[in-house]
Amino acid sequence: MTTPESNAGPSPEQILAASAGWVAVVLNVVPGLGAGYLYQRRWKAYWLTSAVATAWFVAGAALGLNAEPDADPQNQLIGLLGLVLLSAVTASEAGLAVKRVRGSD
Numbered sequence: 001m002t003t004p005e006s007n008a009g010p011s012p013e014q015i016l017a018a019s020a021g022w023v024a025v026v027l028n029v030v031p032g033l034g035a036g037y038l039y040q041r042r043w044k045a046y047w048l049t050s051a052v053a054t055a056w057f058v059a060g061a062a063l064g065l066n067a068e069p070d071a072d073p074q075n076q077l078i079g080l081l082g083l084v085l086l087s088a089v090t091a092s093e094a095g096l097a098v099k100r101v102r103g104s105d
Contacts, residue, residue, distance in 0.1 A: 013101050015041050021098035028091035032083060036094045049090050056082050 010018070024036035034049030060079045067075055 012041065016098060017101045019098060021095045024094040024098065025091045028094050029087050032087040034090055036091065040094060040097070042094075042097070045090075045093070049086065053083065053086060056086070 019040050024040050026036070027039050028034060028036035033053050034046045037043075037046035037049060056079070060075065060082075064072070064075050
């Protein structure tokens, strides 16, 4: 007879420790928007990243409505730099999360 605990499957820490840190980092950098968190099954981090990226897009669109045409390339650069910063932060956090969980064993 099995207990409910034996059928529960791996814990979130076990899933995170079993994931390849470099894959999570690459998935957070290349497509961006927190895809590495999906690989790690870290749903809260993914949704937080998605919310921040969406807010960044909405803020850029709202602020760009009445912008001068000459300012358009600068606005695009600011938007791109924000997304690059977001992907750098999420990539480093995803890699550090794997290190942290593996180091606690």
